[in-house]
Amino acid sequence: MSSVTLTDIVKRFGSFTAVHKTSLEVPEGAFVTLLGPSGCGKTTTLRMVAGLLDPTEGEIQIKGRRVNDVPIHKRNLGIVFQNYALFPHKSIAENVAFGLKYRNVSKDDTKKRVSDALELVQLPDVGERYPKQLSGGQQQRIALARAIVIEPDVLLLDEPLSALDANLREDMRVELKRIQERIGVTTLFVTHDQSEALAMSDQIVVMSEGRVEQVGPPQEVYNTPASEFVANFLGASNIVPANCMGRDGNTFVFETETLGRIAVPADKAPKGAAAGPAKLVVRAEKLQLAPRDTPADGAVSVDAIVETVDYQGQAVRYFVRAGDRQLQAINMIDERPFAEGAQVSLRLRPRDCAVLPTI
Amino acid sequence: MSVERREARQPWILLSPALAAIALLLFVPLVFILIYSFWLRTATGADQIGFFLDNWQEALSDRFYRDILLGTLKIALITTIACALMGYPAAYFIARSRGNKAILLLLLMLPFWVSYIIRTMSWINILGVSGAVNSILLSLGIINEPIQMLYNETTVILGLVHFLLPFMILNVFVSLDGIDETLEDASNSLGATKWQSFLEVTLPLSLPGLAAGGLLCFVLGAGTYITPLILGGPTDAMFANLVYEAIITQLNWPLGSALSLMLLVVLGTLVLIYNRYLGMAQLMKGLG
Numbered sequence: 269m270s271s272v273t274l275t276d277i278v279k280r281f282g283s284f285t286a287v288h289k290t291s292l293e294v295p296e297g298a299f300v301t302l303l304g305p306s307g308c309g310k311t312t313t314l315r316m317v318a319g320l321l322d323p324t325e326g327e328i329q330i331k332g333r334r335v336n337d338v339p340i341h342k343r344n345l346g347i348v349f350q351n352y353a354l355f356p357h358k359s360i361a362e363n364v365a366f367g368l369k370y371r372n373v374s375k376d377d378t379k380k381r382v383s384d385a386l387e388l389v390q391l392p393d394v395g396e397r398y399p400k401q402l403s404g405g406q407q408q409r410i411a412l413a414r415a416i417v418i419e420p421d422v423l424l425l426d427e428p429l430s431a432l433d434a435n436l437r438e439d440m441r442v443e444l445k446r447i448q449e450r451i452g453v454t455t456l457f458v459t460h461d462q463s464e465a466l467a468m469s470d471q472i473v474v475m476s477e478g479r480v481e482q483v484g485p486p487q488e489v490y491n492t493p494a495s496e497f498v499a500n501f502l503g504a505s506n507i508v509p510a511n512c513m514g515r516d517g518n519t520f521v522f523e524t525e526t527l528g529r530i531a532v533p534a535d536k537a538p539k540g541a542a543a544g545p546a547k548l549v550v551r552a553e554k555l556q557l558a559p560r561d562t563p564a565d566g567a568v569s570v571d572a573i574v575e576t577v578d579y580q581g582q583a584v585r586y587f588v589r590a591g592d593r594q595l596q597a598i599n600m601i602d603e604r605p606f607a608e609g610a611q612v613s614l615r616l617r618p619r620d621c622a623v624l625p626t627i
Numbered sequence: 628m629s630v631e632r633r634e635a636r637q638p639w640i641l642l643s644p645a646l647a648a649i650a651l652l653l654f655v656p657l658v659f660i661l662i663y664s665f666w667l668r669t670a671t672g673a674d675q676i677g678f679f680l681d682n683w684q685e686a687l688s689d690r691f692y693r694d695i696l697l698g699t700l701k702i703a704l705i706t707t708i709a710c711a712l713m714g715y716p717a718a719y720f721i722a723r724s725r726g727n728k729a730i731l732l733l734l735l736m737l738p739f740w741v742s743y744i745i746r747t748m749s750w751i752n753i754l755g756v757s758g759a760v761n762s763i764l765l766s767l768g769i770i771n772e773p774i775q776m777l778y779n780e781t782t783v784i785l786g787l788v789h790f791l792l793p794f795m796i797l798n799v800f801v802s803l804d805g806i807d808e809t810l811e812d813a814s815n816s817l818g819a820t821k822w823q824s825f826l827e828v829t830l831p832l833s834l835p836g837l838a839a840g841g842l843l844c845f846v847l848g849a850g851t852y853i854t855p856l857i858l859g860g861p862t863d864a865m866f867a868n869l870v871y872e873a874i875i876t877q878l879n880w881p882l883g884s885a886l887s888l889m890l891l892v893v894l895g896t897l898v899l900i901y902n903r904y905l906g907m908a909q910l911m912k913g914l915g
């Protein structure tokens with residue numbers, strides 16, 4: 269059963285359409301992420317589910333109930349805002365207890381649930397303090413505690429980690445996922461950070477310019493992108509124009525100018541792939557640089573020249589030229605990286621290619 | 628010189644022109660007034676220099692002064708409450724309006740471009756015997772004779788509200804504008820209705836602005852003498868009118884000085900009380 273269902277949702281601001289006809293299902297207990305670049309309509313979509321914005325068209329259901337006309341305070345949602353939105357004039361305990369006031373919870377029960385919630389976010393001793401006396405990460409946890417203490421039908425999170433610094437963000441990511449799994453609440457999460465989305469989600473909804481580009485589990489979205497946009501947005505990819513020569517047993521054979529002939533396993537190609545022009549997605553980290561004299565071991569092997577070296581610590585990003593095309597490759601560093609201008613050989617295993625659906 | 632010491636001195640250097648002006652234009656005259664208040668006006672009309680408590684005795688013991696002082700505080704209080712009730716919704720509306728906030732604020736400033744006295748006198752053209760309201764009622768045949776609406780306590784309060792409302796709106800606006808709107812969303816999402824969210828979140832967070840606006844309205848209202856002079860009747864004198872009367876009409880500077888100091892002490896006490904609360908508000912701000 270799905271917990272949140274959007275059916276043909278459209279949102280216009282004046283003549284500008286922020287969200288085009290979108291349908292979406294969030295299964296009960298799932299962690300679903302809306303992922304996309306700035307301005308693609310993630311927040312708008314989330315705010316429509318929250319009841320902070322009215323959809324121009326379409327229907328929103330929560331737990332099978334149409335909520336278009338249900339005001340926000342009756343939707344029983346837990347929302348975590350990007351800026352935490354803790355009440356500055358209330359203590360932490362009062363903040364967390366806030367939603368319980370409107371739910372006929374007895375005093376003793378409130379106390380217990382507040383301290384349980386604080387326990388859950390690992391801040392049991394801050395109840396007496398005020399929001400300003402907590403660090404950003406702690407405030408974020410309190411905002412989460414406040415949202416889940418009311419046992420919401422759905423937890424909505426709008427870039428909850430983006431105001432934290434990088435290290436803390438990764439800790440909170442793990443923490444948030446742990447809490448979500450523990451209480452099993454259906455979660456709709458908004459982020460523009462692909463690693464967050466890949467690490468936390470059961471399902472990723474990739475959005476671009478107000479449209480859904482692809483919906484699927486992280487691995488599927490990452491390994492078999494449905495569009496050039498998804499391929500580029502999730503990690504660094506090379507899009508290589510190719511010509512499909514047709515099916516040959518369990519593979520599709522592609523002819524490319526840059527990488528020569530590649531026989532891609534059929535499961536990497538979309539259903540209904542057929543002969544004709546096509547596009548191959550080659551992930552930057554799947555494209556390996558090797559000295560020209562090493563054996564290719566069955567991989568596709570093409571000569572190239574290193575043009576730019578972007579050193580990143582344990583990995584290095586190369587921009588290499590193969591024929592008249594520039595490709596990027598992200599390789600782990602073994603001993604020392606190749607220098608600019610080095611003559612190398614590019615290696616690619618055919619099963620690491622994905623085929624974009626035509627159209 | 629250490630950095631800290633230089634930084635500790637800097638505010639004083641920056642403040643010194645203002646402090647000099649305040650000392651010269653406020654503190655020194657105040658000392659003069661204090662000295663004056665102990666002189667005595669003799670029957671001949673000349674001031675007798677010395678240390679007499681007569682003016683203070685008169686000011687503090689005469690029921691007449693006490694009643695007018697209480698009346699003044701009452702008018703100021705009613706005015707302040709009226710300003711708060713009318714100003715808060717207006718400030719809320721401006722703070723929550725998108726796009727045309729600047730225009731609305733400009734409109735709010737517009738009255739300040741016209742002299743306060745002229746603005747007060749304009750009520751005569753509206754409510755006076757040959758004013759707009761009477762003319763309309765007469766021409767509609769609703770009344771046969773013009774009604775006397777002016778020159779009573781109500782019109783004094785009306786004039787004061789007219790004068791002081793922008794101060795209230797501005798102060799409340801500033802504090803409302805500083806409140807993060809997502810706080811109300813958060814409150815809503817947790818189950819509070821719009822009205823409950825307002826009472827629980829927005830109102831308490833805007834109280835410092837309301838208090839500041841209230842204090843300003845009260846002090847300015849209690850200290851005014853022009854509005855009752857123009858819009859009040861003979862019995863509607865406020866305390867500052869007594870000072871005016873003593874100094875300008877009777878040329879009794881010593882008594883006028885004592886009376887004005889009396890008003891200063893009363894209003895100053897209110898400011899000090901407020902300051903205690905502002906201190907608390909600042910503390911809350913520090914917490915929040």
Ligand SMILES: Nc1ncnc2c1ncn2[C@@H]1O[C@H](COP(=O)(O)OP(=O)(O)OP(=O)(O)O)[C@@H](O)[C@H]1O
Pocket residue numbers: 281284286304305306307308309310311312313460
């Ligand atoms: N109230 C509004 N009025 C007009 N346009 C709006 C309004 N709110 C959002 N938009 C527009 O709708 C589009 C989508 O906005 P939205 O806030 O949903 O983006 P987002 O995906 O959350 O981006 P970000 O990652 O920057 O938060 C943007 O182009 C934005 O300018």
Ligand SMILES: [Mg+2]
Pocket residue numbers: 310311312
């Ligand atoms: Mg957003």
